[in-house]
Amino acid sequence: MKHMLKLLPFSLILLLAGCGMENLSALDPRGPVAEMQLSLIQLSLYIMIFVIVIVFSIYAFVLIRFRERPGDTHIPKQVHGNRTLEFIWTTIPILLLLLLAIPNVMDTFTLADTGIPDEGVDEELLDEDDEVQDYVVIEAHAHQFWWEFVYPDLGVNAGQDMYIPTDTRVIVELEASDVIHSFWVPALAGKQDNVPGITNDLWFEAPEEGIYMGKCTEICGPSHWLMDFKVVAVDPDTFDSWAETMAEPPEDQLEPEGEVAVEGRDIFVENCIACHAIGDEGGNTGPNFTNYSERTVVAGFLEYSDDNLHDWIRDPDSLKPGNEMPGFGEEAISDDEMDALIEYINTLSVLDE
Amino acid sequence: MADNQVVEPQVLPPNPEKATLEGRNKFLGFWFFLGGETVLFGSLFGTYLGLRTSTEGGPGPSELFHLDLVFIMTMILLTSSLTSVFAIINMKRGNFNKLLIWMWATVALGVAFLSFEIYEFYDYYFNYGLGFTVSAFASSFYTLVGTHGAHVAFGVGWITTLLIRYRKAGITLANAPKFYTAVLYWHFIDVVWVFIFTVVYLLGAGG
Amino acid sequence: MANSSPAKKSVLWDWLTTVDHKKIGIMYFLAGLFFFAVAGLEAILMRIQLMFPEMSFLGEQTYNELLTMHGTTMLFLAAMPLFFGFMNFVVPLQIGARDVAFPFINSLGFWLFLFGGIILNVSWFTGGAPDAAWTSYVPLSSDSPGHGVDYYVMGLQVSGAGTLMSGINFLVTIVNMRAPGMSMMRMPLFTWSTFVTSMLILFAFPALTVGLLLLMLDRIFGGAFFDVAMGGNVVIWQHLFWIFGHPEVYILILPAFGIFSEVISTFAKKRLFGYSAMVFATLIIGFLGFMVWAHHMFTVGMGPVANAIFAVATMAIAVPTGIKIFNWLLTLWGGRIRFTVANLFALAFIPSFVMGGVTGVMLATSAANYQFHDTYFVVAHFHYVIIGGSVFGIFAGTFYWWPKMFGYRLSEAWGKWFFWLFLIGFHMTFFVQHFLGLMGMPRRVASYLDGQNLNDLNFISTMGAFFMGTAFILLVINVLISRKNTENTDDPWDGRTLEWATTSPVQEYNFAQTPLVRDLDALFYEKMNGDGRMKAAEPLGDIHMPNGSILPIFIALGLSIASFGVIYYSWPVIIGGLVVTFFTMMLRSVIEDHGYNIPVSEITGEKGEDK
């Protein structure tokens, strides 16, 4: 019953379209932070529905009861006001708002407290045995129009996909390298802004494994709408091995097997590595490529396929206007070379499966 | 007071600036305008306070500010406020000549202040290398103090125009509100300067 | 109409030089309507682009330009001027004045607004409109290539100067020019809200002026305010912008509140319930409006203390707003409600605005705001308050005051079609957007990817926009075909306030004799307790009127030229423009203008014509 009641306000939307897409919708939270926020939203919604019901009932009554009937010409009594009524409709809203304000203030403080140990260990980070719970710090650097995730304690730099261990507090430090962006993973946590010159932070946890959709929500240029990223939650063991391999990529990525891939590797070194690093070799003007073949999308939004990779490398600006990557026409990379390059890119992986 | 025949002093009401509806409108409207100006300067002060430590390796307040110079500027501007008060007192007494004299004195002090300010900026720019584009501090300093300076310059121009235009008119119900509002404006920029002196210079020199 | 001016002039010259508050009001109104149509068209184009996922109807850059221009135009060039139109036309009449306090400045304010609007829109033809959204956050705006954002800066600066002048003019008019007996606590609510709105303009716009100044210095003169590499700070812009921006939203809603108070009381045939509480609530809203700006910045990283304070302060505004809603309901209670088109808009406002209000409280909940912020939930919220509040207010005022302003009544039948179509379209467009936001659709996106369950609701939303567009066409037709309804225009609604004691169209001097006000709802009081006509507060005499002047246009023109000088960084043009402006201002102060007198004979002659 209680559960039913909870769903009531959203029943309309359930009818229309479910709760949105799984792992994207704030209405279908997948972690404690988003859950906290949804329950606050629900609390505010109940209070507001209460207000709406009262106002709408008076409204409907008045319009029906006091509408002008044909032939009616009486002059209504010119009432001045009513102290008691005025008192009532001043105090009741104040009480209702307090009902909302108090939990909100509490939640605001809870969410602001990442509990980073050098600020003194937060109690919430202690588990039953009073041990400091695991946490991982990730810097999210926002660029026009992609995301760079740096794991300072693990020596890892990852592009577009933010790997996190499940059931672990994730502390994200937000930075921006050009304009303001905003980091939002609706199913896990509300957003905070990436502001140039300032470091903001937020925290969240993902109890379940899965790929969660993230978006930039601050207009940042033409391709703002394509500035998506993914939060990939894996079990802690997998995470550890992922991080290790990311920090020190396997030999075969530097020296791949197979003739074509070797050629691809050369083309990559020649054209790409200045911006796209593999491991710690290369630049960071573009996303890191160490685990590229494990991406589900190209450039944050195109389905992962050889064709899309090809199209993207040839002319990125037509797909994602205003982005910083130059196009490589046939004079730079011939069709054959392109095939080799893509084959090489397809070998870039760090997870075992 | 033989030369004061254009308007008989006793004919004028005690507050000639507020005797007509136009005068009252002008007076009230000007007060509102100053309210808006307060927000304008408040915003500039806020910006300056936010950026005053952002010297980015360029020259900063403690090297730049010479309190002696700024103190002289402050005294000049305060005195000019005083002279403008004398002018209004004489206006209410119906003494047009003295009104003119004190107003000209105010203008002269205003010009003196501006000259010092120009010298100050010149000094910062050429001797210390504090260009407008050097740092966020430089931008916000020049913008705040410069906006005030522009206000002083505008005030000088305004009062001078009044003085020239009405040099022979005597005090009338039409020009009394104009002199009055001009002086109100002058007081306002004086008060703003006191804040600049405190917030920019004293705070800056004090570290 | 008999010509009472000293010399005969052409109609065009007459309008270009007028300082008559009624004509200025009409010009504000028509210019506002024009910009409303332009910005509405821009909205429809955006909605077409969003009708299906991954549409390529518009490019991203074009979308961002339309987005910026739609928001900026709607707020600065449509909604505010439309209200200014009513204020100019109605407020002097409502307080029994012959004119505003500063007729010359009033006309200058109008021309500055118009030239500012033109500057802004010229950008479409010179290589691209501004593209950093109406909030123009730095560094996106300070780094935006091309001249678009420069047009934004200068256009808003020029029109903002005009707005500020008009605000001061209204304040002084209301304080100093009221007819005998019209104490502050007898002023109609529309006049009261004009007063508070003008206060907000006075104290809010200078913050925008400074913000735009800094942005201009950064973009054009190499300033470092927002340049992080030079020690700049990008959050300062947001503070300045919202210190202006939040009061701005009350500038947009309070006049509508005023209109609803007039319309509801007129068509319920009842005195406004809780008049003094209404006045008080308006004042409190105005005051609190300055205390809450940072609720637009919860995610910027101000820290939990600031977030909590601004959250609670924002919720507090709901209280006086609620008071107003209940007072309107109780005004209707026991009345005799007539469902004219004007009243339909006022009545539809109540539930629509309540819905916008409750989402406002939800947004104020800072911890939940992290989910709402910059998503379609916000787009839904502010369109509910802006359309359900401001725009409904404008339409209610349009149907209510049209006979007074233009001398004919709009068709009620066409008006009802317009109303229903617009109402349905409005809810259809924006209701679903609440859910789009929570389902993961950010705001200000040029499109969205397929397969995210966002398609259906976006399609519905676009259909609603088409409804609204169609409805607007019906309004235009209504204006054109109703011109014959010229009978019964002096007081068609059995009005209560002083504007209905004048003729339609209104004489240039408004009242032959200044009326004597004996109670709130002055005219209604005379209808109940007197002979239905206002008592005169002065004997019949010559009426002194100010002369028209062409100078305001030149002052505004000079500033516009200087603005183009700034945009294209050309000192000669800047200086040339400023010289035009200052020279014209000099002319104004040197040329004595004594105005002219309308002799009694002419007044009585004209007076004989009315009923």
Ligand code: HEM
């Ligand atoms: C025909 C009715 C309207 C429609 C269909 C409409 C539609 C839209 C759309 C599609 C957006 C862009 C949202 C986004 O991409 O994030 C938008 C933004 C906006 N609209 Fe409207 N709108 C309408 C009326 C109005 C009115 C009457 C106003 C104000 C008086 C207004 C003020 C705004 C503002 C301020 C923005 C934000 C612009 C920005 O983000 O910079 N709109 N509207």
Ligand SMILES: [Cu+2]
């Ligand atoms: Cu972004």
Ligand SMILES: [Cu+2]
């Ligand atoms: Cu706000």
